[in-house]
Amino acid sequence: MSEELVFRFKVDGDDFTSAGQASVQVKKNLRQLGLSAEVIKRVSVAMYEGEINMVIHAGGGDAEVRVSEDYIEIVLDDKGPGIKNIDLAMQEGYSTASDTIRSLGFGAGMGLPNMRKYTDYMDIQSEIGVGTKIVMRVNC
Amino acid sequence: MKINEIQKLLDAKLYCGEDGLSRDVKSVCGSDLMSDVLAYNKDQSMLLTGLVNPQVIRTAVMMDMLCIVFVRSKTPSDEMLELAKDSGIVVMGTDMTMFTACGKLYAGGIVNDFRVK
Ligand SMILES: Nc1ncnc2c1ncn2[C@@H]1O[C@H](COP(=O)(O)OP(=O)(O)O)[C@@H](O)[C@H]1O
Ligand SMILES: [Mg+2]
Numbered sequence: 037m038s039e040e041l042v043f044r045f046k047v048d049g050d051d052f053t054s055a056g057q058a059s060v061q062v063k064k065n066l067r068q069l070g071l072s073a074e075v076i077k078r079v080s081v082a083m084y085e086g087e088i089n090m091v092i093h094a095g096g097g098d099a100e101v102r103v104s105e106d107y108i109e110i111v112l113d114d115k116g117p118g119i120k121n122i123d124l125a126m127q128e129g130y131s132t133a134s135d136t137i138r139s140l141g142f143g144a145g146m147g148l149p150n151m152r153k154y155t156d157y158m159d160i161q162s163e164i165g166v167g168t169k170i171v172m173r174v175n176c
Numbered sequence: 177m178k179i180n181e182i183q184k185l186l187d188a189k190l191y192c193g194e195d196g197l198s199r200d201v202k203s204v205c206g207s208d209l210m211s212d213v214l215a216y217n218k219d220q221s222m223l224l225t226g227l228v229n230p231q232v233i234r235t236a237v238m239m240d241m242l243c244i245v246f247v248r249s250k251t252p253s254d255e256m257l258e259l260a261k262d263s264g265i266v267v268m269g270t271d272m273t274m275f276t277a278c279g280k281l282y283a284g285g286i287v288n289d290f291r292v293k
Contacts, residue, residue: 053255056234060259063237077240081214084238088231141227141235146211153215 041069041103047087047114049096052140058099059084069103071176078154078174079108085147086112086170092137093117094168107156107173118164126152177201177286179243179266182222185284186270186277188245192257193266199242203288206278210235218290224277226250233259233267242266247274 043065045058063080083099090097094116102109119125126148133143152158157173180197183190190197205216206224213223213235222243223236228250236244237259243266246252252260252267260267270277 053230056231056238060234060237060263073240077217077238080238084234085211085214140229141208141210141231144209144211146209146215150211150214154217 043101043103045099047090047096047099049091049094052091055088055091056084059087062101065101066103066108071108075108075174075176079110082151082154082172082174083110083112085151086110086172088142089147090114090116092133092142097167107175110155110170110172110174112170112172113167114169115167118166118168119160119162120164122160122162177281177284179222181284182243182245182281183268185280186245186268186272188268188270191252191267191269192261193243193264196242196264196266199266201242201286203290204278204281204286205241206274213239216290218288224274224281226274228252228256230256230259232256233263233265236260236265237263243268245270245277247272247277 047058048054059080062083066076090112094114097114100111124130128149129145131143131145137143155172156175159171162168179199201222202220203218204222205213207213208225208227210231221241223241224245224247225232226247233256246269249271
């Protein structure tokens with residue numbers, strides 16, 4: 037691959053039913069590129085958790101997946117409320133999600149830890165009242 | 177264990193994915209918490225859940241799971257079945273509770289003993 041391949045998605049923050057759609061599409065796209073099943077699983081799970089977070093915590097945002105020779109990069113960018121304490125948010129079980137979100141199967145506080153677990157690199161930039169940008173990479 | 181044997185053990189109704197009935201399941205994850213399912217990184221696995229929404233299907237797709245069984249007679253929507261068909265996942269339903277369904281599968285020979293620590 038000489039040219040870098042980029043997939044872009046708008047993640048809708050108003051409709052929980054569609055949350056995860058972009059990640060399903062990314063999985064399909066990556067399959068067509070013939071990457072290993074393990075790499076595809078790691079990318080799509082990490083993106084899925086991040087996509088759900090943008091929907092339930094940030095009112096939606098933009099997702100970008102870049103495929104290069106050495107790694108796949110996922111960039112999730114939202115204009116939500118931001119994360120006050122990133123170290124705390126990274127802890128297993130920490131969650132500010134509502135009971136409604138919990139009844140939908142999310143909000144167990146395992147999303148960010150899962151994202152770290154499945155990726156080789158993860159960086160969170162967040163500013164209160166401005167938004168959150170998460171960059172993750174999975175080596176291929 | 178083959179999915180069609182699982183279907184018999186759980187007395188389950190098939191909703192979609194007939195083509196996948198002969199596939200082999202090696203481990204089972206029983207949970208209503210999707211992030212716990214997403215942390216469960218096992219090959220050739222199956223999901224048992226009482227939660228019904230499109231994210232259940234998407235979660236199983238992300239994890240390359242072969243099959244989803246809804247417990248307690250929970251019925252998936254047409255939209256969910258379309259998502260499942262698109263990925264070739266087998267979807268079934270049983271009137272057993274989570275506990276009973278897990279017990280049947282364990283007694284039937286799926287004895288994965290995974291612990292988080
Ligand atoms: N994109 C985001 N914008 C604002 N807050 C976020 C975002 N992602 C995560 N958070 C915060 O970090 C916490 C932990 O996230 P996570 O581990 O995914 O758990 P959960 O989503 O189950 O609450 C969330 O409860 C929320 O407070
Ligand atoms: Mg989360």
